[in-house]
Amino acid sequence: MKLTHRYQSGACVLTIDGEVDVTTSHELETYLDLVRRSLDDHLVVDAGRLSFLDSSGLTVLLAAAILAQARGAAxxxxxxxxxxxxILEITGAMVAIRTHEDVEQALTAAGSMSGSGVAEPV
Incomplete structure (x- = not known):
């Protein structure tokens, strides 16, 4: 698994290349803790090269989502x-984690969210 990040438009954009499973999920969790400047920032995960996600990786993403939602982010x-x-569909994780086609769409959605973590009406 290879992890990279950048900061853009009030969000931390993280790219995951490879598999997140029981052997790598702790690495992902540690990386998230290190690169997020603030829990108020949105976390945009570019998963285009994420080939596999097991329950341990999903747990890391859901924990990040809970922390973000508590601060009005996502x-x-x-x-x-x-x-x-x-995996996200069958576990019901789509309720806590937003999905988008591309990074720009995610950044636009993040920018339109109110402090409550809910998208503002268009």
Whole structure:
């Protein structure tokens, strides 16, 4: 698994390349703790190259989503592969984690969110 990040438009944009499973989920959790400047920032996860996500990786993402929601932000997943999207669907995680087609769409959604973590009406 390879992790990279950048800061853009009030969000930490994280790219995951590879698999997140029981052997790498702790690395993802540690990386998130290190790169997030603030829990108030939205976390945009570019998952276009995320080939596999197991329950331990999902737990890390859900924990990040809970922390973000408590601060009026959110976790946004971008470019999900069908296999990863299916995991989110069958577990019901789509309720806590927002999904988007691309990073720009996620950043736009993040920018339009109110302090309550809910998208403002258009």
């Amino acid at each position: 976790v946004h997943l971008v470019g999900l592969q069908p296999r990863v999207a299916r």
